[in-house]
Amino acid sequence: MKFYLILFYLLFISIICPLSHASDFTAHIHGEAELMIAIDKNVVEIELIAPAASILGFEHQATTEQEIKRVNEAKKLLKRQANIIQFSESTCESHHAEIDTGELLVNGHHHHEKNSHEHSHSISHFEIAVHMAMECQRGEALGAVSIKLFQHFAGLERIRLLWATSTEQGSVILTPQNSEISF
Known part of the structure; x- marks a missing residue:
């Protein structure tokens, strides 16, 4: 399903968005985040x-201990x-959650959730990436979706969904x- 998200993302940018603005879409802008949601029957995948x-x-x-604590609390x-997300018309259960903090944690602090010997080259060192797969009771009829990230992270001002x-x-x-949308 991760392939589906990546494919969707690339196709969306290349076909829907004007080519002159495509590079602006993925720019690293403080206060912003990108969230992608792919729904296939009862499976929902999100990428933040x-x-x-x-x-x-x-x-x-x-x-510092305070910074290390802040990273671990965010994870x-x-x-x-x-x-991250709540659905109004369906109950969903997370089956997989992967949080990549890049090189934010060093000196013996484990910075990848799935394999400590693995090094991610897909994100820059100072971005946080989350991939989550969920099984929903009524995936194709999710209704309204409420994004909860703003409640937890005061530095977040905009999310491109x-x-x-x-x-x-x-x-x-x-x-x-x-912070809500309807499908």
Whole structure:
């Protein structure tokens, strides 16, 4: 399903967005994040990419105990689906959550959730990436979706949301005042 998200993302940018603005879409802008939602029957996958500053308030390797604690607390929050997204018409259960903090944690602090010997080259060192797969009771009839990230991360001002189902796709900019969409 991760392939489906990546394919959707690339196709959306290359076909829907004007070519002159495609590179702006993936720019690393503090206060912003990108969230992609792919829905295929009862399976929902989400991918979140955010500058560390948007989530943590800083964008350098965590060196103090307070910074290390902040990174670990953010990872713990991002592992729970209810802290990221809630659906009004369906109950979903997370089957897989992967949080990549890049090189934010060093000196013996484990920075990858799935394999400590693996090094991610897919994101820059000071971004946080979350991939989550969920099984939903009524995946194709999710109704309204509420994004909960703004409640947990004060540095987050805008989320660029891309979404796709088997029958439609779209995009929207979400803010703390407007954090719900309907499918």
